[in-house]
Amino acid sequence: MSDMHHLLIPYAASASEGAQQTLDGLALPHLAALLARLTPDTSRAHWGDENSYSSPAEVALAHSLGLPTQDGRIPWAAWHRAQQGLSADGSAWAFITPCQWQVSTNHVTLGDPAQLALDEVASRALLDIVAPWFAEDGIALTYDQPTRWLAQGAPLQDLATASLERVLCRDVRTWMPQGTDKQATRTLQRLFSEMQMLLYTHAFNDERGSQGLPTVNAFWVHGAGQLPSPPAATTGVPHIEPSLQTLALGEDWRAWAAAWQALDAGPLAQLRQQAEQGRPVRLTLCGDRGVQSFHTVPRSLLQKVQSLFSPQRLKDVRNKL
Template sequence: MSDSKLAPLGADPTPQAVIVPYAAAAPEGARAALSALQLPHLDRLLPTLQAAPTDEGDEYHYIPPHERALARALGLPDGVSPAAPPPWAAHRAQQQGAAPGTAWAWFYPCHWLVGADQIQMSAPSELALSEREAQALLAVLAPFFAEDGITLQIDTPERWLASGEVFRDLHSAALDRVLRRDIQLWLPEGPGARTLRRLQSETQMLLYTHPLNEARQAARRPVVNSFWVSGSGVLPATWQAPRQAPTVWDTLHQPALDGDWAAWSAAWQQLDAGPVRELLQRSEAGQPIELTLCGERSARRWHSAPRSLGQKLKGWFQRPRCNTALEAL
């Protein structure tokens, strides 16, 4: 996701589109933090904008609202339909010069925590794989996956690219949905799902005694014992990159995944005091803006629109706290 800065005031009449992942969250701790949160600039901004229809969903949808919003802004399939998830990996592969028409997926080496009644996955970043370790894993996994027509290549040590027909019609869950949860709720679905489940089981056995894992275990580091795929699909043949991609303010993301609601509240206050304040200034200066706030279930977009004097006065004197809008996400 992009975390680019806003363009200078007056630089471009194109709406400055901003997406905020995890502006709200489902856990009770998040609700308690939200009820006490003071966001004065967002309180002032929202009544000056017109609300678009809500992207309704629930916390069990494979694609979280912020990914759906970003995909729509980029002109990609948004994942509302299970048959058309956002093809994030194909999008990345095209940026690297890959030929169109190929099916891709993100491939994450990961650590599964096997319990008595469920399996949870820690964040791939917690493995802290080095480039050397990733290359060692690729050397053993690439020939093995090639037997099923899957080609693996390293994008970053913790996130690889995988290509193959198995990913063409695969309904895969976003990584955010899976972390620290029972993975059995989020296993891929579609024609290639059975192949991937078999490969996950065989990968566990293949890596169980691998020298890399023996060294990590001796150093008391988590071992690599499986993989996860997401962002699967094919980039539409007619897709073209938009002239201006949205800006993503992603600072609420990690505190929300960690369940650190004090840090989440602090991050929201920093956003309100800085970037939201700047967005308010743009709106007051007559520049068109779009703001999409995303929770774990739903997303809501606000945009600039002409307003009558009566609407302005009503917005000024009957200004609700933004917390009401955030609670609905």
């Protein structure tokens, strides 16, 4: 269960010019009041760039869960098994998502897997087709969800992978998996090519085409890593606010602004009320470059007075994200 006293907001800001212009004219009174009341937690701050493997929101969540936060090496698949009560047994695990790559002269774009309309029956049938190819390279695949399988094997060890949100509707070549083991990296690169060739003319896709469904011609590997033992969470699991992410990725800044205003009038207003009632709260804001976290701590009278004269604080915070 998520902790309603800790609100984590992915895509709270963006380096995009459209996002910056939108924020310049956006009134968020409850957010501004919260930032004036709360204190920055420098131990939770994180800075990267738009091309890092792990998104700032992933890093912030991993920190709260007590997971490793090294870029691209947050072991989400192994942690998922631990949450199911299954042993990760020290092995390297990863998620494999069947998807569609749209190849053009200058780009290789990953489409949204949700638009493939894969159900469990189709996903399991596809898994049966590709699993033997992975097995030849020491990677065992098992079913988890229609658009996500579990993978286990030595080639996944110490592998930096990017989350789906990092590559969604973008050029995948920026975030191809990279490992310290060059042979493992080459193995995955070959598997990417083999799966494209296998699925290009496969009867599985012929059948989907006859039904007017999108073809599946590739896969994406993400959440790779090892988790020898389940971590002890450092705090409660934060409540993650999802409303800004899809709009920011689609650069629909008008709708993003409306979502921000709804967020300010709803969850942020509630968090502000809790803070004003003296309850401990935490607010974590994530952009596409960094994380800033704020929490309640005892403050001196001078600090309280100074917070009343910080109209630039909100702008300073979002410019860093």
